[in-house]
Amino acid sequence: MTGPEPLLRRAVPPAASAEAGNGPAWAPTRALGRAVLLTGLLLVLGVALGRVDLVLLAAPFAIGTAIHLRRMPRAAPELAIGADEELVVEGGQVQASVTVTNPDVIPYDLVVVRTRTSRWLKLEHTDRPFALTVAADGWAAVDLSGDALRWGRQDVGPAAARVAACGGLLACRPVVTPAHGVRVYPVTDPFNAIEAMPAAAGLVGAHRSRRMGEGGELAGVRPFAPGDRLRRIDWRVSLRTRDLHVASTLSDRDAEVVLLLDVLGEVGLSGGVGGSASVLDTTVRAAAAIAEHYLQRGDRVSLLEFGASARRLRPATGRRQYLIALEWLLDVRADPMEHEHDFGAHHVSSDALVMVFTPLIDPRSADMLALLAQAGRYVVAVDTLPAGSVPEARGPWTPLATRLWQIERGNVLGRLREHGIPVVDWAGAGSLDLVLRDVARLASAPRGR
Structure with a gap:
């Protein structure tokens, strides 16, 4: 009978947050290890066997690796989640995005972004990883627009990104950004009560109270007393009875x-x-x-x-x-x-x-x-x-x-x-x-x- 609590889609591995704060920002990839191993093996065989063709075959790998590593990135990429802070009601549109910023002079060859989202936010690009490239000293964003399905504080994120640079020879450790909360307000069912409040206790308001005072509801006619306003005099009753009478009203008070x-x-x-x-x-x-x-x-x-x-x-x-x-x-x-x-x-x-x-x-x-x-x-x-x-x-x-x-x-x-x-x-x-x-x-x- 009890409904399930809002869950997060399994998109960001739990180990990503543990790796985020350990080790250097950039590390060699397996591609770099294979290039160095192949180049060294060809050079050793070429020298040992006296074969120039093996040395020439190793040259492209060595030159390509050197060219790609002539400039190496120093700073880690920056990842941020943004969402529209305007009033979002159930069934309304949610505008969110994940932005990857490159603060370095080295372009990013490949950026893989993965996000988690609340099950009550039906957003784009949250069911699979999203790949993009980022130029040097630039940024790129992934649009996560979609619909809000239920009221509450729903989370967009956390998000994680893996970045490869220098021809895929270097990779940055996973960058994780915390979730961004989106406030989804409940859709209000139409309600209109025309009945008066059972007890109106305030000083001013729109409800008729049981107390005499300034208001719009007629309570009766009574003889004139000191302190009564002249505009309250009921001239018809006063002329008929030959005595001044005033119209008494019920005060309008809030509840x-x-x-x-x-x-x-x-x-x-x-x-x-x-x-x-x-x-x-x-x-x-x-x-x-x-x-x-x-x-x-x-x-x-x-x-x-x-x-x-x-x-x-x-x-x-x-x-x-x-x-x-x-x-x-x-x-x-x-x-x-x-x-x-x-x-x-x-x-x-x-x-x-x-x-x-x-x-x-x-x-x-x-x-x-x-x-x-x-x-x-x-x-x-x-x-x-x-x-x-x-x-x-x-x-x-x-x-x-x-x-x-x-x-x-x-x-x-x-x-x-x-x-x-x-x-x-x-x-x-x-x-x-x-x-x-x-x-x-x-x-x-x-x-x-």
Whole structure:
């Protein structure tokens, strides 16, 4: 059930990095050894046997070797990986390249470049070595453009290069450059919630609160009191009652939305953009869409992980918070907890709307939801378990065990709903409207102490 982690294609030998820092930069090749051996053997035989033809036959090898070695390279080649730093979204284009620079006055006869890449980057020239030549004091680049298939921090590289010069008589030790990270942001599913927040606690914003104040929502008409503005006077009621009356309104305030991500485990096989979605895929894409929606409306959004590390992003608003949230989501990984974790509801504001993205496959997830509800928080659970997720068949009892697990999970969902915790499947735009309407209606009712 658990999807494989992104792997690197086996293109750069592991020994390359070990050889990179040992020995001289340039070393003789077997071609040079054969040329010296053949020249010496012909000269010795020619002198020993008194045959001039053998000496003349050795002359081209000696002259050719001397000509190629008249100038020898001194500096090692330079290798660098570059990638486009612009915003890259799942399914978008990635522009990357590997550049080989020759700082010496000797041209490179042959350069063989090999690279590793993340399996979620479908780039050119990464499935095989690439050969090229580099002029003296010049450079050459290998284009690695392609598509980004999945969100996350994907690596282009590491890359290794072997260089041959002086007619193939000298070769440079392998030059290895570290990987270059490419940030691939999740594609945001369309989301648009038209329902009001259950509790708006800020000073200004776009949501109607339950407090009287300056706003656009009419709350009623009341007698004029000192401090009321003249423009609030309702002249129709005042003329009818012969006393001044003013129109009272509800203040428009912002709300805090807490996106709580359950990262205790990963379920399902990730197929990248356009393919099947795992639990983390659904979680990250839905969280990005909801954060974008509420931040555009001026609300405050914070993110929190339910896992071993319990990462947290403080609440804030604006476009800057949206970019920070996207960066934060790139580091979402399965983070199981070996021991019980004391998740305190004090981490969540009492007036915040808590959206919990959870597959509900770990009993601790249901306990966390119940703890938030008992603490009086406004909780909405978003079920991120892929449809039809079943464990792999490992024996004749696997189907029966799977059926029992599905029944138990259904009982957990029913108990959560009985305790006032709505659980809905993520379905994009408008999928949470009905739930938010019910939560807002419950929030407007008197709350017991």
